[in-house]
Each structure stands twice: as C-alpha cells, then as structure tokens.
Amino acid sequence: MSVIGNTALRFDDEQAMLLDYARSFCADKGLAEARLHLESEQAHDVSLWQEIVAMGWTGIGLPESAGGAGLGIGAAVPVLESMGRVLMGTPLMSSLLAVQLLVRADATAAAAILQSIAAGEVATVAQLEASGWASSEVTAQLDENGRVQGHKRMVMDAAQARWLVVTLDHEQAALAVIDTQSLAADAIRPRQLIDLTHRAADVLLEDVEPALVITGDGVPGALRDYTLLGALLVAAESTGAAAAALDTIIDYLKTRKQFDKLIGSYQALKHPAVDILNNVDSSRSFIYHAATLVGDGVLGRDQEIACRMAKAQATETLKFAGDRAVQFHGGMGFSWECDAQLFIRRAQWAQQQFGDAQHHRKYLADLLLNS
Amino acid sequence: MNAAVKELEEFRREVSAWLEANKPGDPGFLLPQSFMEVGTEQQVDFLREWQHKVWNAGYLGMAWPKQYGGQGVDAAYQSIADQEMRRHGVPICFNVIGLGWAGPLINDIGTDEEKSRYLKGILSAEDIWCQGFSEPDHGSDLGNARTRASRDGDSWVINGTKIWTTLGNYAKYMILLARTNPEAERKYDGLSFFLAPMDAEGIETRPIRKLTGEYGFTETFFTDARIPADCLMGAEGQGWKIAMQTLQYERGAEAGAAGGLAFVRIVIDDLVEQLRDVPRGDAGVLDDPVMRDELVRLIMEEKAIALGDRRSGISALTSDYPLSLPLSNKLRWTEYTRRMRQFAINAQGADGALYVGDDRAPAGGFWQRAYLNSFSATIGGGTSQIQANIIAEHVLGLPK
Ligand SMILES: Cc1cc2nc3c(=O)[nH]c(=O)nc-3n(C[C@H](O)[C@H](O)[C@H](O)COP(=O)(O)OP(=O)(O)OC[C@H]3O[C@@H](n4cnc5c(N)ncnc54)[C@H](O)[C@@H]3O)c2cc1C
Numbered sequence: 006m007s008v009i010g011n012t013a014l015r016f017d018d019e020q021a022m023l024l025d026y027a028r029s030f031c032a033d034k035g036l037a038e039a040r041l042h043l044e045s046e047q048a049h050d051v052s053l054w055q056e057i058v059a060m061g062w063t064g065i066g067l068p069e070s071a072g073g074a075g076l077g078i079g080a081a082v083p084v085l086e087s088m089g090r091v092l093m094g095t096p097l098m099s100s101l102l103a104v105q106l107l108v109r110a111d112a113t114a115a116a117a118i119l120q121s122i123a124a125g126e127v128a129t130v131a132q133l134e135a136s137g138w139a140s141s142e143v144t145a146q147l148d149e150n151g152r153v154q155g156h157k158r159m160v161m162d163a164a165q166a167r168w169l170v171v172t173l174d175h176e177q178a179a180l181a182v183i184d185t186q187s188l189a190a191d192a193i194r195p196r197q198l199i200d201l202t203h204r205a206a207d208v209l210l211e212d213v214e215p216a217l218v219i220t221g222d223g224v225p226g227a228l229r230d231y232t233l234l235g236a237l238l239v240a241a242e243s244t245g246a247a248a249a250a251l252d253t254i255i256d257y258l259k260t261r262k263q264f265d266k267l268i269g270s271y272q273a274l275k276h277p278a279v280d281i282l283n284n285v286d287s288s289r290s291f292i293y294h295a296a297t298l299v300g301d302g303v304l305g306r307d308q309e310i311a312c313r314m315a316k317a318q319a320t321e322t323l324k325f326a327g328d329r330a331v332q333f334h335g336g337m338g339f340s341w342e343c344d345a346q347l348f349i350r351r352a353q354w355a356q357q358q359f360g361d362a363q364h365h366r367k368y369l370a371d372l373l374l375n376s
Numbered sequence: 377m378n379a380a381v382k383e384l385e386e387f388r389r390e391v392s393a394w395l396e397a398n399k400p401g402d403p404g405f406l407l408p409q410s411f412m413e414v415g416t417e418q419q420v421d422f423l424r425e426w427q428h429k430v431w432n433a434g435y436l437g438m439a440w441p442k443q444y445g446g447q448g449v450d451a452a453y454q455s456i457a458d459q460e461m462r463r464h465g466v467p468i469c470f471n472v473i474g475l476g477w478a479g480p481l482i483n484d485i486g487t488d489e490e491k492s493r494y495l496k497g498i499l500s501a502e503d504i505w506c507q508g509f510s511e512p513d514h515g516s517d518l519g520n521a522r523t524r525a526s527r528d529g530d531s532w533v534i535n536g537t538k539i540w541t542t543l544g545n546y547a548k549y550m551i552l553l554a555r556t557n558p559e560a561e562r563k564y565d566g567l568s569f570f571l572a573p574m575d576a577e578g579i580e581t582r583p584i585r586k587l588t589g590e591y592g593f594t595e596t597f598f599t600d601a602r603i604p605a606d607c608l609m610g611a612e613g614q615g616w617k618i619a620m621q622t623l624q625y626e627r628g629a630e631a632g633a634a635g636g637l638a639f640v641r642i643v644i645d646d647l648v649e650q651l652r653d654v655p656r657g658d659a660g661v662l663d664d665p666v667m668r669d670e671l672v673r674l675i676m677e678e679k680a681i682a683l684g685d686r687r688s689g690i691s692a693l694t695s696d697y698p699l700s701l702p703l704s705n706k707l708r709w710t711e712y713t714r715r716m717r718q719f720a721i722n723a724q725g726a727d728g729a730l731y732v733g734d735d736r737a738p739a740g741g742f743w744q745r746a747y748l749n750s751f752s753a754t755i756g757g758g759t760s761q762i763q764a765n766i767i768a769e770h771v772l773g774l775p776k
Contacts, residue, residue, distance in 0.1 A: 014686035021692035290683035370668035
C-alpha cells in the first residue's frame with residue numbers, strides 16, 4: 006500500500022458559494038476589525054458575533070438529526086480559512102469544536118445544549134491540564150456528590166462562554182457540561198496570550214454542579230475525534246493567516262524602494278516569497294483534502310492522517326510566512342503599526358493548539374511507517 | 377457508470393492486457409530512467425523498438441490527428457494508457473523532445489506541410505529529435521543566444537555552438553533557436569525558430585561526459601551549415617515567442633504531449649520499501665525517530681504535490697493565484713525529488729557511500745545514480761532559480 010494513500014479532494018458548488026461568501030464577509034471587516042480589539046477584554050464586537058450567528062455558522066457540523074443544517078464539519082474549513090485571513094477573533098472555532106465533542110459523545114443527551122450553541126451561546130472545551138498537548142493527563146473529576154473538581158488551563162474563549170465542556174477522569178473518560186453562570190466570580194482567570202486576536206483563560210472548578218454529565222463508551226472516541234478536528238480547524242485558520250501574511254509581504258515588495266529599485270526585485274526577498282507561496286499551496290491542499298474526508302462519523306485512519314498533516318503543514322507555514330513578513334518590512338516590521346507582528350503572534354499561538362508539528366509528525370510516523 | 381466511463385475502463389483493461397503480453401524482459405544492460413540518460417547505441421536501438429511497438433499498438437499520440445499518425449481520440453485515452461504504462465513499469469518512450477515538446481508545438485502552430493513531414497516520424501521513433509537552445513555562454517540567459525542564421529538564397533546558413541544537446545548524436549532533427557537579426561532593437565526580436573535536419577553538412581556533435589561518467593548529451597557545432605529555407609518555423613523574428621511556448625510544454629504547464637512515459641517516476645514508496653531492511657544501530661532505520669521524522673516530512677511533501685494536482689482542477693480553490701500550481705509544479709517536484717534521493721543515500725548507512733559497479737552497493741547503486749541524475753531536472757528545462765524568478769514575476773507579480 007502506498008504511503009501517499011488517499012488523495013481525494015472535492016469541493017462542490019455549495020461549498021464554493023460558502024467560501025465566496027465567507028471570503029467577502031471577512032474581507033469587508035478586514036484586519037482593521039481585529040486591530041480594534043487587540044487590547045480589549047473581548048477580541049471582537051458583540052455585533053460581529055451576532056452577524057456570525059445570523060449567518061448560521063454556529064450550526065456548522067451539527068447533524069440534521071440534532072437540529073442542524075446538515076452541513077458537515079468540513080464546511081467549517083472555508084469559513085475558518087476566511088476568518089484567518091483577517092485574524093478575526095471570534096469564539097466560533099471554540100463553539101464548533103464543543104459541538105463536535107458533544108455530538109460525537111452523546112448527541113441525544115446534549116440536545117438542548119447543542120440547540121443553544123447553534124443559537125449563539127458560546128461553548129468551549131476545557132481539556133488541557135498538563136503543559137502541552139502531547140500529554141493527555143486529566144485529573145478533573147466528579148466527587149462523590151456529583152460535583153466537578155479540577156483545574157483546566159488555557160481554555161479558549163472561556164471568559165465569553167456560556168458552556169464549558171469539561172473533560173474528566175472518570176472510568177474511561179467522561180464529560181461534564183458546566184453553565185458558567187453557576188461559577189464563582191473569580192473562577193475564570195484570563196491569560197495574557199502572545200496572540201492578541203484570541204482569548205483564553207484558566208478555569209478553577211470547585212464544587213461545581215454540572216448541567217450535564219456524559220459517560221459511556223462514546224466519550225474516548227469523541228475526544229480523539231475532537232482533537233483531530235481541532236487540529237484541522239486551527240490549520241484552516243492558519244492557512245488563511247499565512248495567505249494574508251504573504252499578501253502583506255507582496256504589497257510591500259511592490260511598493261518599497263531602496264537603492265532606486267523596488268525591493269521586490271531582489272532575489273533574497275523574491276525567492277523566499279515563492280517558498281511561502283508553495284507552502285501556502287500545500288497547506289490549502291491539505292486542509293481541503295481533510296475537509297473532503299471528515300464527516301459526521303467516527304474518524305478513520307485516512308481522516309486522522311489528513312488532519313494531522315494539515316496541522317503539521319499549516320502552522321509551520323504560518324510561522325515561516327509571519328517571520329519573513331516581519332523581516333521583509335525592515336524597521337517598519339518591528340513596529341506595532343505593521344501587520345506583520347500580528348501574524349507571528351498568531352503563528353506562535355496556533356502552533357501549540359492541539360499539538361505542534363513535531364507532535365503530529367510523530368503520530369504520522371506510526372500511522373505511515375510501522376509495518 | 378455512464379457509457380463513456382465504461383468505455384474508458386474497458387480501454388484500460390485492453391491496454392493493461394497488451395502491456396502484460398508485450399512488456400520487454402530484462403535487456404541485460406542498464407535501461408535509462410529518463411530520456412536524458414540515454415547514452416549508448418544499444419539503449420537507443422532498444423528504446424526505439426519499444427516506442428515503435430507502443431505506437432504501432434495504438435497507444436501513443438492517441439489525441440493527435442489520425443492523418444499524422446495519431447488516433448484522433450480524446451486525450452483521456454492517452455492518459456489511461458500512460459497510467460497503465462507507469463503501473464506496469466515498462467520502459468520509457470524516449471523520443472521525448474519530439475513527443476512532448478516539438479510535436480505539440482508543430483501540432484499547435486505548424487503548417488499542414490510541417491505536420492505531415494514530422495509528426496508521424498516522432499511517434500514511430502523513426503525520427504529522434506533534439507533541442508538546440510542552450511549555448512556555452514548563454515544558458516539561463518537564452519534571450520542573448522548568439523548562434524547565427526543568415527539567409528542565403530533558398531537556404532539558411534548557421535554558425536555557432538549549442539551545448540548540452542540531449543540525444544544530439546542520435547537525432548535526425550533539432551528545434552533550433554538562432555539569431556537572424558543581430559541588429560534588432562530588442563534582443564528577443566532578433567531570434568528565429570528552426571526545425572533543422574541534423575544531417576546537414578557543417579553540423580558536428582561531440583559527446584560530453586556527464587557527472588555520472590556516462591554519455592547523454594553533446595556539444596553541437598555549426599560551421600556554415602546549410603539548411604533549407606523552409607526549415608524556418610513561423611515568421612522570422614518570432615523565435616523567442618515560439619521557444620517560450622516550447623518551454624511551456626516542457627515544464628508541463630501546457631498540454632498537448634503525445635504521451636508515453638518520459639521518465640521512470642521514483643516515488644517515496646520506493647524509498648520506504650528500500651529502507652525496510654536497512655539497519656541503523658541496534659534496530660532498523662525505520663525505527664529511528666529522527667529518520668522517521670525526516671521521512672514523514674518527505675511523504676508530506678510528495679502528498680502535497682499530489683493533492684495540489686487535484687486542487688488545481690477546482691477553480692474556487694485556486695482563485696488567489698490561479699497560475700501558482702501549474703507554474704510551480706516543475707520547481708516543486710524536481711527539488712523534492714532531488715532531496716528525497718539525497719536522503720535515500722543518507723539513510724543507507726556506510727554502504728550508502730558505494731556506487732554502481734560495487735557488489736555491495738545497496739540496490740545496485742540505484743539511489744546514488746538517481747541522485748546524481750536528479751540534477752538533470754533541477755538544471756535542465758530552466759534551473760530551479762530561474763523557475764523561482766518566473767513564479768515570483770508571473771504569479772506573484774513581483775518586479776524583474
Ligand atoms: C541533463 C541536462 C540536459 C539538458 N538538455 C538540453 C537540451 O537538450 N537542449 C538545450 O538547449 N539545453 C539543454 N540543457 C541545458 C539547460 O537548459 C541549461 O543548463 C540551463 O538552462 C542553465 O543554463 P547554464 O547551464 O548556462 O547555467 P547558467 O545560466 O550559467 O547558470 C549558472 C547558475 O546561475 C544561476 N542563475 C543564472 N541566471 C540567474 C538569474 N537570473 N537568477 C538567479 N540565478 C541565476 C542558475 O540557476 C545556476 O545555478 C540541459 C541541461 C542538463 C543539465
């Protein structure tokens with residue numbers, strides 16, 4: 006069997022329309038929108054979130070059986086790629102991933118919560134406890150009174166979330182959904198992220214009464230699929246951001262002159278720009294390949310390979326593109342005002358989410374090379 | 377399955393059966409992996425016979441017009457025949473400069489006269505073609521080529537030197553770029569394009585030894601060589617435009633090739649297979665975490681190119697830079713291939729330092745030779761650096 010394996014990549018007219026729509030919606034907001042909120046508590050306007058909900062994006066990936074529009078989670082790829090282009094910092098990714106985890110663990114039990122997420126209540130998964138994604142350590146648990154006790158780190162969009170989906174150490178694994186309205190005032194502690202367009206917080210859970218507990222056989226598989234889909238969605242966002250970083254570079258190379266020449270005529274800048282282009286092309290191919298394969302069902306080997314490759318490629322691409330964007334702007338690149346800094350900051354955040362490139366390549370080696 | 381698909385599937389079975397029955401056995405000498413590696417009479421005779429056989433069976437030039445030796449059918453048939461040839465691991469169709477570049481060019485812009493004179497011989501392998509673009513002093517800077525063609529009655533008189541002429545000593549015809557007007561205001565406007573007979577008096581070839589120690593290209597000298605006036609293709613002064621069109625076929629950015637295998641594709645699966653039994657320390661090389669990581673990177677690179685081929689057919693997913701995938705293909709594939717072969721030797725351990733001819737050389741020195749040969753594609757057809765310039769300027773719109 007070939008190690009290249011599945012190379013399916015399809016994109017139908019409906020998806021093309023969604024991409025087109027998302028691209029122009031995000032382009033209208035522009036990077037300026039993200040810049041407005043760099044130093045504020047929320048990374049976006051309330052009205053922007055309302056627009057996103059109104060467009061139905063919070064219902065992506067919710068199966069028809071659970072009241073969704075029947076657009077598979079693959080449809081989130083064009084949307085998040087488009088948002089990544091303008092570093093739009095909304096909790097959409099958090100909500101979509103919380104939906105995936107719940108649907109895959111027990112859609113029936115979570116039906117009411119799923120409805121409310123689709124209607125715009127923000128949800129996020131509180132999973133990480135260790136210092137990185139390579140560890141699956143979970144100590145949070147239900148005590149004998151059925152209350153949640155634990156400490157979760159770097160929970161994306163926790164401060165804005167209505168629902169926290171908390172992973173628990175319970176039999177083979179369990180989930181508790183917590184209504185943040187029932188938390189103590191200081192339970193959610195925002196962290197200072199390097200990426201100013203995203204928000205995350207640590208969450209201290211002491212004697213919290215869960216709104217819902219999901220146990221059973223479905224949970225471990227759901228958790229595994231959730232981390233793979235998380236990797237894919239971060240890859241989609243990163244691909245958009247890398248394409249935008251390339252645009253920023255190209256604009257400058259075409260306008261800035263030194264030694265009486267446009268700096269874009271220097272091969273020391275030109276050839277790395279081509280490398281970035283080729284890497285962005287690879288990222289796009291990987292994310293849309295993965296989007297083609299992932300569906301509502303349990304993710305299989307091909308899907309796992311696709312999601313891991315997408316992540317391993319896309320955040321490395323963004324790191325490279327952002328890094329060169331700063332360098333190729335000279336002194337301007339060192340300024341707050343230049344957009345290049347936004348991209349390297351985003352890159353450093355994105356590479357950690359759901360595991361870095363080395364982490365995924367390690368798993369890929371097992372998938373591809375073990376005989 | 378609709379009728380057309382069914383017919384194609386049937387055709388696939390037919391080609392497959394034919395290849396099964398006609399695949400040549402081991403000739404007992406080294407078979408070239410690409411047309412740029414053909415360097416002995418023995419190889420030429422063998423490959424000429426094979427190509428003739430493939431054409432005779434109707435599996436070459438299928439989309440070319442019937443009256444010129446083709447089949448006049450949809451290109452989908454040829455593409456299936458090519459896939460099957462690859463799958464069956466048969467030898468290459470080595471007349472690549474004819475099949476892949478000169479042929480499509482003649483098909484697209486040639487006169488009826490040129491088509492009837494040249495196309496059939498290209499397909500049947502009776503007429504081998506070579507390309508006379510590069511000169512000793514002008515390779516990447518092809519626009520400054522100096523080889524002179526002056527009109528004298530009903531002939532052109534050619535003077536100058538071409539170099540790195542693949543198949544130069546076996547070819548019957550050459551696609552030749554020469555300067556007809558040294559005074560032209562723009563250097564490009566002074567160039568013209570010729571379909572030149574190599575047996576003309578005054579043309580001499582001197583084989584050049586390659587980095588592998590083998591032969592495969594020549595230096596080609598023109599000393600008052602006279603070729604008939606009607607060898608000029610297109611109009612005088614159009615040479616640059618036509619040469620650029622030829623390079624589009626060569627780099628795979630433009631369709632029209634007659635088909636057949638131009639080279640044996642060496643892919644990552646070949647490497648992984650080869651490494652299965654190679655030891656490293658106390659375990660296998662495939663157990664070593666660092667080597668595994670390198671391999672995964674290479675696998676991803678090859679897969680990204682394969683996925684790019686899929687994506688390039690979807691306009692909604694290529695709207696940023698529509699030319700990016702087709703124009704980057706040569707650069708990406710050839711550079712990837714070079715590094716992959718380099719890594720293969722790296723992974724072989726001490727025996728990796730052995731070469732073809734040594735009885736301990738892993739896989740008979742296949743990877744060592746393949747690595748040396750990989751530069752034919754990163755230099756020939758426009759170097760990787762020139763490719764990067766082209767992508768920067770024509771895809772990203774950066775200034776010259
Ligand atoms: C195996 C093989 C087969 C070939 N077959 C043929 C054939 O059949 N017919 C034919 O006409 N030619 C053939 N060639 C020649 C080939 O097209 C030239 O070698 C190639 O175009 C480079 O030209 P050059 O050798 O003069 O190198 P140069 O142009 O002198 O290049 C030397 C170095 O400088 C770099 N360089 C040059 N210009 C630039 C620039 N503007 N920007 C950045 N870097 C630059 C190059 O990338 C290269 O690394 C063949 C070559 C090989 C290796």
